[in-house]
Amino acid sequence: MLSEERYSMIINFLEDKKAVTVTELAKWLGTSESTVRRDLNALHDMGKLNKVHGGATAIDEKVNAIEEDVQSKSLKNVEEKKLLARYAATLVNDDDVVYVDAGTTTLMFVEALSPNTRALFVTNGIAHAKKLIQKGLKAYIIGGQIKLSTEAVIGAEAINSLRKYNFTKCFMGTNGISVESGLTTPDLEEALVKKEACSHSYITYVLADHTKFKTVSSITFALLSRCCVITDKLTDNKFRDHTVIKEVEQ
């Protein structure tokens, strides 16, 4: 039997039953569990099913629709980003006032948040605001102009909005991290908002996967010395001399 045949049999099975175990499939397909696992991995990489311990479950169309809705512009390093997001989510306490910067990495952070937290969230991301309230969390959005490409609120009005707040923690994304230039991003307007947000926060956490290191964009919005960087893999230890680094174990 061709592997493609097994693939479609597995998908059909899942569409009907919603969940299946590896053992079940091995027996049903008359093949070994090793092969079934390989098939499940392949289908998972294609995004055709959810792999879970013991087997697989059908993809929830609702989730799919939402994923589409969030024009996830960079499907790069998704797993790494999720890792950072999950760790960052654990840093939020009930009494925190948290600023969430717009961006794809921080959106995963919002997804990873516990629905039970009583913290207060402020964001400049349209998608972030929507997700936060869908989780039943208390959320504020800052006012101002909306940038088309990133769905982020920016501009003078946004900066003015931010002045009112005092955050205990703020979670930022970034385009580049370097020892010399600190945290950098290509858009001036966004950089100004980021800068203002950081300056109103007691702690600034930066979520940056390993690809962001030693990259420099045109505008610096924060210096390393004032931030705590959360990353998946630190390739150069010299960063440790300039900032607090949390390397999340996989």
Add this chain to the structure above:
Amino acid sequence: MLSEERYSMIINFLEDKKAVTVTELAKWLGTSESTVRRDLNALHDMGKLNKVHGGATAIDEKVNAIEEDVQSKSLKNVEEKKLLARYAATLVNDDDVVYVDAGTTTLMFVEALSPNTRALFVTNGIAHAKKLIQKGLKAYIIGGQIKLSTEAVIGAEAINSLRKYNFTKCFMGTNGISVESGLTTPDLEEALVKKEACSHSYITYVLADHTKFKTVSSITFALLSRCCVITDKLTDNKFRDHTVIKEVEQ
């Protein structure tokens, strides 16, 4: 059995029975109490149920109920609303500064807008903001707390945000229209925002299909005399004595 299967069995059980004990579940699922406890913790962390001593209870599904409510509401009189929306969209000129109120009818208004207009839009609706920029229009969102059920920005911060603006036109939805009480809505916070928006606008247009007439909700946010009402079918001509009415031909 996959843990995901147990999860959904527990959720289904709870949806039906509203409450369940650990012992019950262990027997029903044919598993140990330890596992059931672990499952309940996991589901609690996901926000899918309330953990209580001895077991768990179904979550108060306000969110879901309201979402459905909004959806069914938005499905009512769709054609009539689209008619109003299309007409209202023609009222926007390139040099206008337009406020768009949150709500299902005004969302259709946004959909009906020409992507070529150079008007400036300000809104308190998350969905509205998103749609506006997706159309490539210049859009601002006001800052403030986000209301879960309607995805509208409300609260003191929202009102403060509005103070800065001077609108040439504002487009409002409403729950009720009556000669005596004017325009009314059930939510105080939303009413205050609507009121503030109207008071900063040169003209206020109210989009109201025929079902809204002679309905009164608890809070009045504007009087008929100060508005221009756009509707699909006017059943009682006495309204013409109190306000400017545009009856859109279908």
Add this chain to the structure above:
DNA sequence: TTTGCTACAATCAAAAATAATCAAAATAAT
């Protein structure tokens, strides 16, 4: 309050499932 009972989280060892590895089998290429 105290007492007794039950439920709980934490811990641990057994069981199950997994990824990684490798040799055999099947398939394709020369």
Add this chain to the structure above:
DNA sequence: ATTATTTTGATTATTTTTGATTGTAGCAAA
């Protein structure tokens, strides 16, 4: 026909899940 490549199933070490156990905490009756 022979060689190279891919696929498969078995084996291994590792990880995850599970159920039993234990001490602690919560609850209700005395």
